[in-house]
Amino acid sequence: MGSLASEERTVVGWAARDATGHLSPYTYTLRKTGPEDVVVKVLYCGICHTDIHQAKNQLGASKYPMVPGHEVVGEVVEVGPEVRKHSVGDVVGVGVIVGCCRECRPCKANVEQYCNKRIWSYNDVYTDGRPTQGGFASTMVVDQKFVVKIPAGLAPEQAAPLLCAGVTVYSPLKHFGLTSPGLRGGILGLGGVGHMGVKVAKAMGHHVTVISSSSKKRAEAMDHLGADAYLVSSDAEAMAAAADSLDYIIDTIPVHHPMEPYLSLLKLDGKHVLLGVIGEPLSFVSPMVMLGRKSITGSFIGSVDETAETLQFCVEKGLTSQIEVVKMGYVNEALERLERNDVRYRFVVDVAGSNIEEAAAGAPSS
Ligand SMILES: NC(=O)C1=CN([C@@H]2O[C@H](COP(=O)(O)OP(=O)(O)OC[C@H]3O[C@@H](n4cnc5c(N)ncnc54)[C@H](OP(=O)(O)O)[C@@H]3O)[C@@H](O)[C@H]2O)C=CC1
Ligand SMILES: O=C/C=C/c1ccc(O)c(O)c1
Ligand SMILES: [Zn+2]
Ligand SMILES: [Zn+2]
Numbered sequence: 001m002g003s004l005a006s007e008e009r010t011v012v013g014w015a016a017r018d019a020t021g022h023l024s025p026y027t028y029t030l031r032k033t034g035p036e037d038v039v040v041k042v043l044y045c046g047i048c049h050t051d052i053h054q055a056k057n058q059l060g061a062s063k064y065p066m067v068p069g070h071e072v073v074g075e076v077v078e079v080g081p082e083v084r085k086h087s088v089g090d091v092v093g094v095g096v097i098v099g100c101c102r103e104c105r106p107c108k109a110n111v112e113q114y115c116n117k118r119i120w121s122y123n124d125v126y127t128d129g130r131p132t133q134g135g136f137a138s139t140m141v142v143d144q145k146f147v148v149k150i151p152a153g154l155a156p157e158q159a160a161p162l163l164c165a166g167v168t169v170y171s172p173l174k175h176f177g178l179t180s181p182g183l184r185g186g187i188l189g190l191g192g193v194g195h196m197g198v199k200v201a202k203a204m205g206h207h208v209t210v211i212s213s214s215s216k217k218r219a220e221a222m223d224h225l226g227a228d229a230y231l232v233s234s235d236a237e238a239m240a241a242a243a244d245s246l247d248y249i250i251d252t253i254p255v256h257h258p259m260e261p262y263l264s265l266l267k268l269d270g271k272h273v274l275l276g277v278i279g280e281p282l283s284f285v286s287p288m289v290m291l292g293r294k295s296i297t298g299s300f301i302g303s304v305d306e307t308a309e310t311l312q313f314c315v316e317k318g319l320t321s322q323i324e325v326v327k328m329g330y331v332n333e334a335l336e337r338l339e340r341n342d343v344r345y346r347f348v349v350d351v352a353g354s355n356i357e358e359a360a361a362g363a364p365s366s
Contacts, residue, residue: 013137046071181205
């Protein structure tokens with residue numbers, strides 16, 4: 001056990017102050033280490049498209065200052081007296097959720113991400129009334145339940161995208177019984193979540209078709225990610241030729257889009273799994289689903305247990321994420337590039353290597 005801090009820690013994060021979503025250094029205090037808390041020195045943090053949705057108030061509930069970041073890998077530097085899961089020096093991960101009620105049906109079934117009292121790792125309020133702040137920061141204090149061990153064999157920067165993007169595709173494939181070899185899957189939108197979708201589905205032995213908005217990623221998808229087929233969604237002829245061919249579609253598009261072109265690709269009993277966060281109604285006519293007994297469903301990240309399982313699956317299958325590692329000073333360019341679909345396929349910020357506390361020491365605190 002490490003020594004307990006008697007004082008609240010002052011830390012530096014990079015925060016959005018308004019809906020421009022521009023991040024800049026922000027100094028704030030963390031709660032004292034509670035009995036079940038783990039203090040994590042952040043090493044790396046991935047940039048998810050949800051960070052843009054939140055920082056730019058695209059979901060309509062953003063509170064500022066907001067330090068985003070929920071694909072966090074760090075080193076344990078202190079633990080509370082009742083922490084049993086982790087020790088000082090462990091390399092660990094933190095994802096989207098840092099609290100839940102522990103009493104409701106989802107909590108009792110260990111799918112705490114579906115708890116209606118879930119606490120988000122940022123843009124939320126903790127049980128002590130303080131705002132939660134995410135992983136674009138030097139340090140986080142997190143209840144041990146929401147901290148996972150990064151297994152040996154995974155580099156910390158590689159592990160970061162698995163904590164949201166990776167588990168977000170692994171969880172629905174498992175939950176909906178879509179793990180058998182030979183299934184034919186579609187990955188709609190080849191970004192951070194989508195590229196992990198290709199890798200995880202291929203590792204399960206599926207025939208994988210990428211469905212993309214352009215042909216720009218075709219060569220990489222086929223040659224580097226191992227996809228079996230590539231469809232450009234605006235190519236009506238190719239889309240028609242692929243009708244009735246897929247057991248499932250993992251839909252990662254982050255904006256409003258038509259459903260019918262994709263529903264037509266599904267076989268009898270095919271499943272369209274919505275993952276993108278879209279604040280406008282999506283539409284389709286009912287025969288599109290009735291005539292093939294198709295399902296449209298959704299899925300939200302994965303549980304802590306599924307996150308650990310995803311990490312283990314990636315170690316066993318030798319899966320890595322394809323990342324571009326950047327320093328914190330580049331985070332605003334990275335967010336802009338992510339928004340204009342210019343990254344292959346996930347930015348990961350080297351937080352510890354960016355000396356954010358030293359860099360902010362001369363800047364005014366707020
Ligand atoms: N359900 C959940 O638990 C989770 C949800 N999310 C959400 O999933 C979505 C995707 O996240 P992430 O993978 O990080 O995002 P990325 O931006 O990395 O990837 C999204 C991909 O969608 C495609 N795309 C982007 N814009 C458009 C457009 N205007 N029309 C059609 N296709 C487009 C692009 O692929 P291409 O070039 O191939 O067309 C792009 O690479 C976001 O909404 C995010 O909030 C993220 C994590 C967890
Ligand atoms: O990136 C992880 C979070 C995803 C998310 C999914 C659904 C929703 O309503 C959100 O606010 C975030
Ligand atoms: Zn995410
Ligand atoms: Zn609950």
